[in-house]
Amino acid sequence: MTTATATQRPRTVLYVADAEAAASDGAGALEGVEAGPERSVHAVTAVDRVRNWAPEADCVVFAETPTTAAGASLLEVIEGCGSTPVILFTEPSFAPTAARSTDGIDGYVRRDTDDAVAHLADEIEWVCRETGDAVSADRAASTPGPAERFLESVPEVAACRDRDRLFERLVETAADALDCETCWLSTVHFGEFTPRATALGVSDDDLEPISRDGVLDETLRTGETLRIDEIDSDDRLTAPLDGVTSLCCVPVGDIGLLQVAAEEAAAFDDRDCDSLAAWCRVAAAVLERIDADASHRTAREQLQRERDRLRTDRDRLASERDELAAERDRLADERDRFRALFATIPEPAVRYEIDDGRVLVRDSNDAFDEVFGTAPEGVGGEEPVAPGLEHRRAALLESLRAGERCQLDSRRETVDGVREFLLTLVPVDAGASDGGASDAHTPEGLLVYSDVTETSRREREVAAAEARLETIETLVDEEMRTPLNVARGYLELAAETGAAEHFAEVDDAQERLRELVDRLVSIVRRDDVLVETEPVAIHDVARRAWVTVETGDARLVTHTADDRVLEADKARLRELFEQLLGTMIDTAERSDCGTKSGDETPAETAVVTVGATDDGFYVARRDAEPDAAAADGRIETEPDSDQLTAADGTGFGLETVERIADAHGWTVGVAADDGRIAVAFRSVDASDGH
Template sequence: MTTTGPLQILIGVDEPMVSSLLADCPGVEIISHETLGTADTDETDPGRNTQKIAATLDALDPDCLLVTGPDSLDVAVVEAVRARGIPVVAYTDAAIDRLTTCEHISGYVRRDDGGADDRRRLLDELAWVTSQETRQQLRDSTDQVTMLHDATAELVGAETPEELYQSTVDVAANVLDFDTCYVGIVDGEYIVPKAVSTGTPDSGVRRMRIDEGLAGKTYQTKTSQLVHHIEEDSDAKPAQPSYRSGISVPIGSHGVFQAVSTHPDAFDERDQQLAELLIGHVAEILTRLRAESVVQTRQTKITRLHEGAMDLVAARSRAELFERTVIVAKTILDFDRTYIFAASGGEFVPVAKSAPPDAVDVGRLPLDYGAVGKTYRTGESRLTPDIHADADADPVGDIYGSGISVRIDDVGVFQAAARDTRQFDETDLELAELLISHVTATLKRIEAESGLRDERDRLSALFENIPDAAVTFEFDDDRPVVQRVNTMFEYVFGYPADEIVGANIDEYVVPPANDAEATTFNEKLQQGTSLRTSVRRQTATGVRDFLLHVVPVHLDQTNTGGYAIYTDVTERRERERELRRQNERLDEFASIVSHDLRNPLTVATGYLGLVQETVDDPNLEPIDDALDQMGRLIDDLLTLARKGQVVGETTTVDLQTATMDAWSHVETNDVELVVSLSEGSTVDADYNRLVDLLQNLFRNAVEHGSTSNRTNRTESGDAVEHGSTADDDPETAKTTTVRVENTADGFAVEDDGPGIPAADRESVFETGYSTSTDGTGFGLAIVRRIAEAHDWEVTVDTGSEGGARFEFSV
């Protein structure tokens, strides 16, 4: 192979583009031969192909073989080229990684636009690989590539990123002869040295911002940098002023590898290519390790989170839950700065935090404030790698660089923050959401339990403070077993709780004579029927009467227990029995009055009538009036005794009909009735008793306002309670009017007579009260008794014309 004269470049006939690129270049002779292609190969006789190719190469004796791809040469050509030590240059757009396994490739030029710059770089590479010095370097380079491939196994075996970093600088130093090199990994806003070659002083490397110096440029552009003279490179900011040249290679998106030297031009493109080859493997391995680490860390944290959830579940209040949440976030998720904001009263209130002393003291915030407000409004979790670049973020302090926001149901928002940017990733957000899902579930449980506790406390307080004896019980077969009694039960029945709880209540409180009744009650209760009945039970002071109200736990279905309340009605029953006895005596009295008094009165009235038929004596008229008054008195006594407080079945009564019926049974003289009732006015009443009530009111009005001479009337009614002030002179007397009308809650009866003085308005309803010499004093008393029997309220006032007005609220 000659080394003088023009460079003889052998090119296959199927690569005309390369021929045209180097055509007319001084010092270059293009040799084209079809044997180097694959079209003339004989697949049936590989040996013949090898011999043919070898003969061609020996005849042409080229300085270099130029190809356009790593796979453009036949295996036979590769073997022949390697056997003769002919360098091969690849001019291709394939990445250098594809050439790392092609040991026959000696040089590499990346194809760009096929223009002048490509030709210049290609000529430089051809001149370099064909020089005698380069031949030796290529042999060394080939050895280095081989050693790099061997070292890859060691790199692949790294179990942790830290182990990989150290192995990388060791390989760079031992295989690539890089004296000073380091691996820098991005951590937030900085590229932090993780491994440094042996012998490098502490000041030889330093932490740099991701946009600082040659390392920052390499990381930002993801492009390798070859610097022959550091002092002439405006981007370079060496850690040591003695550094004169260097190489900077990106480790994927993870960081930067750098090698430096105290000599200028210490590195060339071959060093750069070898470094890229090494770091390409490192980047792939680091990506795998990190992915495995993320999966392992995530799984570990998920496992620990589930364990931490047990701690959350133990919380008994919202405040305790929130405090436990920030502790779990710190100890398990490694979130140093966490906050929980509760939405309350139109603002966010910080209710829990876990933060170092330098953390910002966050106070109350509006509901629309920054990322926390948007998270709460939308319900969407937020991952903010760079808080200052996020338009929605509005940090309370400027010390935070990144953060996470997760909504806690309708309660509030959980936030985690870090000083540097990019401190959280999707895995952190996922774990935070998992944590908050546990918090949300626990919150619902706490709220439910709190409601149940409040309800239980209210029921317990109600049970204990019931003024009657109360007991809860459960059925054991057919036996009602006591579960709890209140204080009043202990007092009434005389059994302390610790004695009767767990016992059959019937054996303690049911008298023997009522055993069958109690058994029937128990059967009904077990069938889901509530009871409200009168019973007799054995107490500490003897057998007493009770109103028993028993409610099963579930109505209309098979029950296991219930609640019973014993209301002592013994005194009421005694009063009822006494009242019955009084009513019996009163009825007996009424019978006596009706028979023993009315008969002599009837005899006297009859004989007086006979005398008046034969004798015209004015002295007989007072006797007639007295007998008439005695008759009215007997009638009113009978009314009070038999009807005063007794009301029969009530129905819906038309008020106008009852009014006209009552008016028709009263001697009204010249008194006028005005009915001002609206059509269809009704009341719920005993019809006959309502008519009695109206009759007494009408008689009272007639007696007050009658224009007739009172001494000349024969039957004027017997409900006059006050002396008449009516003028006895017919020429000066006026007609009295009685009006019946509706009120807001009932009806009223009023007249335009003299009225009732305010001082007498309460007394007029008293039995026997009358200001008239011929009044019985019972009429208005009967009115009140009938009203009270209907549960109506009656009041007396002054009418619109100055007379008496009686209003009934029904």
């Protein structure tokens, strides 16, 4: 192939500096000077590269001050340049006289002037004309070939940062260096050599993908250059384009083949093939760097994303840590405030905690010890036995787990006697409850004992007063009105007739009125308020009342198995049983009087049974044969709740019984049929015990 002469090609200049940045910046500035012929300036930092490239260059610029450490390699550079002229581009500290006295320096330019680079360009032209044009012409004439052109394009190829640009520059430089426009690059794609980049002399439509087999595949695998001087007479390969006679194929690493074709036979010699192979090796190295850079860039981006993610996680964890610390501090402050409140609360109180599903009493305040005379049993880690909780552990634990405030009524023994208390359960943080799913939401709380004895007493007094007023209202409205009407009627008759018997009726009516007035006074003065209550067994009270009542042949039946202990005023409860048992016996006697006929039928014996129900107790009477007790030692009657009616207006004389039951907060119902009567008391609370 032909090669351009020295006057036809750009000046080739090596710009030598100790640092890569200084070399690149200086080469770029020099190449950008518009004055003079076109220049191709290459940045060089190593002496070895100067030795390799200087023979192909027109001039070498040494851009360091020889008296500095960076300029200490001046003599080695001069030696490596051989016959290529050297221009010293230096600081003024190295004077021109010193430069002229140094063998091998052909020119000198100071770097500290405003137009230093332009002066350097003029100096290069003057030196080249005086000492270098003949050498360059002789070099061009004696060494024709593309090597210097490939060398000039190395920096540009090395600067490529993507594959497509590299492929384009690879083909363009090969076509220009070999002065052949029929040049293209084919890369391996799905088992075929597919055209990837073409020179100006080749159209993309002219080339077709070629199967990866035969001599082209062998060329790619072995890395050897394939040269065909006469393609028509070579059966290894068919012509890829019309008019192609000779062909040179060079592998580019393992990605494909660079192919150059010519119409004339034997258009490529060994030097062309060697230059093209060296050029492809440069391209392969640059391609490896691009791929490595891409891989590194991808890895770097992944690392950056991972770093960003870790930073985000770190910031999130730090934020959560700060929130947890703030929450911990808040809870600590809340706990301190809570315990300070617990210590100063004026009412008796115990502090509890939940541990592994157990409610543990941890402490009691001074007021608790003063009121009850002792600390609660179990303080320090056992299940609580604080007063009022002995029979209510399940309900207590359920409320604690739910984180809900609840209240319980209890009557307890204190240093001042039996008192009534309202127990208030106060979790530390009721708002944190999750419906009882976790004990951790209510780890601590208070149980406060509020003395409501006086309040309850006043409530009972008010209730009793209201009951008395209702009774007075009934007596006045229903029983006093009739005698008054009778007296008024007979007085009118007496006034009309003057008959003395009418005055007798008036006198009887007045007597009944006096009796009613006495009842009203008794009711008004009656005290139905329970002064003191205590645990009482109903069977014991029933048996004590039985001995005070005229019972005749009637029998009392009680069973130990269904005895019941309840909170009641013992004296008033005994009065209730005396009244009720007397009523039961009187009812039985009246029934006997109505059913007996001489001595023909033996008199029946009344059996009175006292027993407990789920929510109270009952007193029942039934009639039995005289020998029935021997046949059935467990005669008892429990009233059917469906048969119960209110005690008012039953005709059994249960006003006193109902009044005492009302004072205790109980309800009374009566059921009766042939030969049987039962009175049931409901809504009766069991005793809490001691």
